[in-house]
Amino acid sequence: MEKGRSVGSYFLFVVREGLYRLKTELFGWRGFVMILIGGYMILDTFEGINESDTLMFQGIAALWVVLLFPPRMGKLLYLLPFSKKERVRYLGTYSVSYLMFLVMLFLLVGIVAFFASGYSIFLWMRHFLLCTFPFLMLYSGTVIDSLSIAVRRSYPNSGWFFSTRGWWQQKPDPVEEIREDCTGTVNATKKNMMSAEEKENAKKQTRFTICLVLCTIIPAIQCCVSYTYMELCKRAPWTLYLFTVLAYISAAIGLYLYWSRISDEMNKKGSVGKGDDVCSL
Amino acid sequence: MSTVLDVKIPRMQRDGFALKEIEFQVEAGYLTALLGMNGAGKTTLLSAISGLLPLPEEAEVMIGGYSLRENEKEAKECMGFVFDDSPFDEGMSPLLTGQMYGPYYRNWDMTKYIAYLERFEIPKKRAIRKLSKGMKMKFQLAFALSHGATFLIMDEPAASLDPVFRDEFMEVLSEILEDEECGILLSSQLVSELEAKADYTMMLYQGEQMFFDSTENILDKFLLVRGRYELFPYMKSRILGERLSEYTAEGLILNNGDPVRLDLECVRPTMEDLMYYIKRGVIRKGMV
Numbered sequence: 001m002e003k004g005r006s007v008g009s010y011f012l013f014v015v016r017e018g019l020y021r022l023k024t025e026l027f028g029w030r031g032f033v034m035i036l037i038g039g040y041m042i043l044d045t046f047e048g049i050n051e052s053d054t055l056m057f058q059g060i061a062a063l064w065v066v067l068l069f070p071p072r073m074g075k076l077l078y079l080l081p082f083s084k085k086e087r088v089r090y091l092g093t094y095s096v097s098y099l100m101f102l103v104m105l106f107l108l109v110g111i112v113a114f115f116a117s118g119y120s121i122f123l124w125m126r127h128f129l130l131c132t133f134p135f136l137m138l139y140s141g142t143v144i145d146s147l148s149i150a151v152r153r154s155y156p157n158s159g160w161f162f163s164t165r166g167w168w169q170q171k172p173d174p175v176e177e178i179r180e181d182c183t184g185t186v187n188a189t190k191k192n193m194m195s196a197e198e199k200e201n202a203k204k205q206t207r208f209t210i211c212l213v214l215c216t217i218i219p220a221i222q223c224c225v226s227y228t229y230m231e232l233c234k235r236a237p238w239t240l241y242l243f244t245v246l247a248y249i250s251a252a253i254g255l256y257l258y259w260s261r262i263s264d265e266m267n268k269k270g271s272v273g274k275g276d277d278v279c280s281l
Numbered sequence: 282m283s284t285v286l287d288v289k290i291p292r293m294q295r296d297g298f299a300l301k302e303i304e305f306q307v308e309a310g311y312l313t314a315l316l317g318m319n320g321a322g323k324t325t326l327l328s329a330i331s332g333l334l335p336l337p338e339e340a341e342v343m344i345g346g347y348s349l350r351e352n353e354k355e356a357k358e359c360m361g362f363v364f365d366d367s368p369f370d371e372g373m374s375p376l377l378t379g380q381m382y383g384p385y386y387r388n389w390d391m392t393k394y395i396a397y398l399e400r401f402e403i404p405k406k407r408a409i410r411k412l413s414k415g416m417k418m419k420f421q422l423a424f425a426l427s428h429g430a431t432f433l434i435m436d437e438p439a440a441s442l443d444p445v446f447r448d449e450f451m452e453v454l455s456e457i458l459e460d461e462e463c464g465i466l467l468s469s470q471l472v473s474e475l476e477a478k479a480d481y482t483m484m485l486y487q488g489e490q491m492f493f494d495s496t497e498n499i500l501d502k503f504l505l506v507r508g509r510y511e512l513f514p515y516m517k518s519r520i521l522g523e524r525l526s527e528y529t530a531e532g533l534i535l536n537n538g539d540p541v542r543l544d545l546e547c548v549r550p551t552m553e554d555l556m557y558y559i560k561r562g563v564i565r566k567g568m569v
Binding site for chain 2: 075076078079080081082083084086
């Protein structure tokens with residue numbers, strides 16, 4: 001009889017889950033797209049040899065990979081028997097492993113490219129660290145955020161990555177839809193009915209979103225237009241390093257923002273409401 | 282008889298919607314139905330109980346004797362879940378799901394899990410997304426029962442099942458309850474079916490608990506009188522609310538043992554009737 005083990009072997013869990021993902025997702029349509037991306041990245045290195053050290057497709061591939069491998073788990077995170085501390089530890093491990101998984105995918109392609117085209121692995125890694133990694137780093141924040149908070153806030157509504165199923169398969173909750181239809185009539189006055197705490201939360205959320213967008217812009221641009229960058233940087237190399245530093249700083253701030261929001265959410269108590277300032281249906 | 286769920290939520294607000302004065306218990310060996318119209322707050326309440334929504338300071342949810350706030354881990358060990366919208370990764374097979382997530386439970390029993398999968402005739406290695414709706418429900422049930430859950434929370438489990446599968450599913454639930462070790466809280470829109478099977482009923486309306494009692498007690502509390510409209514004025518003082526059609530009328534009265542006119546037909550109301558009168562404002566909180 002296989003008895004349950006204590007929660008503590010997060011690393012093993014994640015390795016197991018990672019292997020499972022590799023097996024199932026790489027053998028599906030995502031795998032096919034991944035082969036196309038990988039193939040193109042390798043071809044790109046052939047191009048890169050002629051163009052000195054420019055790799056056009058690596059950054060775009062990063063975006064694709066991020067979109068192809070959304071984080072999973074969703075509601076289950078709150079249904080499984082985790083204490084608050086364990087949940088946070090689990091999220092941390094999951095995100096780091098997720099990032100490792102993406103980086104390893106890239107490195108794998110880099111190594112194949114190195115053997116196939118003879119492109120310098122050093123230059124390939126340099127490009128990766130200068131242009132692509134800050135964006136991937138920021139993405140690990142999105143992973144924990146979507147696993148821990150978004151599912152809670154959007155539940156039972158569906159969102160982007162937030163379900164255990166893909167967003168493309170999501171069906172909106174009919175009950176919630178009806179409720180939303182009903183609330184539509186009072187939405188206009190809803191803002192006035194919000195308590196001071198709720199208004200403050202809404203403002204906080206807006207500030208968070210603005211800061212995060214600002215923090216994402218630089219690494220995303222760095223990642224997407226690295227080809228143009230490289231061209232530019234041939235003439236003024238310091239611009240590349242300057243933007244790389246900025247991208248890393250932005251990614252670090254972005255991660256900090258995510259983490260502070262997660263800590264807040266984990267310690268959050270539900271709202272009780274005051275007096276009759278509620279809209280009941 | 283032990284209490285497997287004890288809920289006290291004086292007030293809880295979420296996105297402009299509020300749950301108010303919720304207080305009920307689920308006993309081991311009994312099926313408690315959570316009923317209410319669309320938008321009554323059933324899913325919000327179940328989300329709060331299952332930990333998907335944070336509880337306010339004043340609220341207390343005890344699962345298997347453990348506080349969901351202070352001993353979340355222990356409380357969740359006692360709770361099994363069956364949702365219409367399965368929380369598991371649908372790309373995984375039931376077997377892999379058990380291997381992957383089961384060991385997080387202290388009392389997880391893989392042998393028992395496989396036995397349940399076989400008993401429910403669920404293909405062990407087929408992806409969950411390829412299972413039929415009924416099989417998905419049974420798979421979740423197998424998972425819940427294999428970690429020794431003493432409390433099962435079910436959100437619309439039978440909503441999209443065909444009548445045959447629904448009966449089969451309810452039979453399985455009856456078997457689970459026979460052992461008197463597990464209590465079930467089940468929310469559903471299938472009021473008439475639940476009425477016959479639920480031992481207790483909790484009715485929500487506009488986020489408020491209208492009543493919570495044994496189903497028999499609730500239904501015995503009222504009577505429906507039917508007959509010609511001209512006869513109704515004689516009973517005016519007793520009629521709480523009425524439903525009129527072209528030729529006949531129907532009125533709801535309290536069943537307090539007083540005799541009813543012989544020329545009026547007198548029947549026990551169904552839960553659906555009670556929901557109608559709740560919606561009309563005839564049945565108010567505290568009447569049951």
